Amino acid sequence: MTDSTAALRHQMGAASDLQSVVRTMRALAAASIRQYEQAVLALADYRLTVNQGLGVCLRQMQASEAAAPARPGREAAATGLVVFGSDQGLVGQFNEVLVERVLQALRSGPGACPVWVVGERARALLVDAGASVVGTQPVPGSVQGIAPLVERLLLATESHPGQVASPHIRLFFNRMRDGSAVEPTDEALLPLDDAWRAGLQQQAWPTRRQPELVGEGAPVLRVLIRQHLFISLFQACAESLASENASRLAAMERADRNIEELLAGLRASFHKQRQDAIDEELFDLTAAFGALFGKPVAAAPAG
Template sequence: MQTLETLRRRIDNARDMQSVVSAMKVLAVVSIRQFERALESLSLYNRTIELGLQTALMNRPRDAPLPEPDGGGSLLALVFGSEQGLSGQFNEQIVSFTRDCLEESASERVTVIAMGEHVVYRLAAAGLPASASFSIPGSVAAVGQVTHGLFTRIDELRGEGLADRIVLYYHKPRSGASYRPHQRQLYPVDPRYLRELEKREWLSRSRPVFTLEWRELFSALVRQHLLAALETAFAESLLSENASRLFSMQVAEKNIDDYLEELGREFNNRRQADITSELLDIVAGSGALYEAEDEYLGI
């Protein structure tokens, strides 16, 4: 049986861990709220870009064809994992999902870029070594900076003929603390989406006008559309990561509570046993003392 001092140290260690878990829970909740607000802002920005694209497409010259889908050629896979640990099966799930999707792909050449330190070695273990990796931004403010750095690298790979198609693989938040793996084609922009925008009714009586050359305007709008899609993927992945971490911390907190309760019972039992033992020693000592006194008095 463990000593009281050993049990006391174990209880103190468990309480220290409980404090760490509680702090991580708070950080996860704060991060979730930040990225929820970021996604709301990105939704409004995406809507603005969409209206711009609709305006451009309604005025599309006849000699400006829309991009057609191509299942072959080179594929650039952008896989969004986590930069930090303690996020449950977050990275394993997205790697498994990516591998399954790529096995169904008709692309002959696949280049993988990993987002997040913890997903890099899991991709390698799955036979999908990353040619490059980027750090996951730790805050909403850093998302834009990382996105522009990634976009620069994408432009370079397109110039090298390694990104005829670009597909994002990331977790998308659902209701509550749940999420699911998701894939989205970033480039080329889905022609069905563009045709739907082109045919969509303009809800105002007056239509916007523009003075830029059509191809220049359309190219700039598509670029902003792609940047916004990347930022959205980062934000949704980070929101999902923090939801996963919150769930993991809730499970850990319950386990620690159960462990502390068990240690508390063991501590109380041990203390009671020690008290009982001391009382028995006192009683035994008193009995021996009385016997010695009786012998001395000749009773």
């Protein structure tokens, strides 16, 4: 067998091994999407309970706030940005499109904004673009790692000097659309939207017995708001992880198709070279037979 045929056999073996890895990663990405989607769905009842509690607190505190003297206005702090990217590659333009959305917000903002990033690849892109990254967290590898990450983010944003007195936080993450497409999204986390608060106050209580707020409303309201922040960050992280795996799934499917096309070309070349080698060996045998018995032999066909 010729050296070129052996080289083709080696290339086919390497491509087949790579295809096995790609298909394994594709299966893992498809399985991971489901667990993060289920995590988002599991938040629905928890969010409903927290929103009902917030509605009760806001309604019962509305009268006292209306009667209280007006507070002097405070200068708004720079809006802090929380960005959910990825640590690993093979996700297409997952980080690039998200970072571009973040940079657009930074360019339109009043000045330098503190940025907390989840994911080393998104952090590197933001640092290269000149963003003020004040903290970086690793991307959790499973649903169980989301809650500890959210607690660390809450602690980091609450303790930042620019966010203590007047917190302003905005979330940036990728969200799945139409089952597989990924779309960069940004949402205001703090301060709470006035229309959203008004909607909570107007929502009806699900039972006939009306709830009552025991004790002062401010401490209860702070606890419920923190739970609301936890839910919002948890959902953003879970949706980001689901969309990251959707991007990886799409990238692995493209890679699988490309490898299959490469293998088809290599197999065709391998079979052609092997057939040419067999034809040459047959011609040599025929020529030797003709020389031995004195019979002329036709020339070998061109490969």
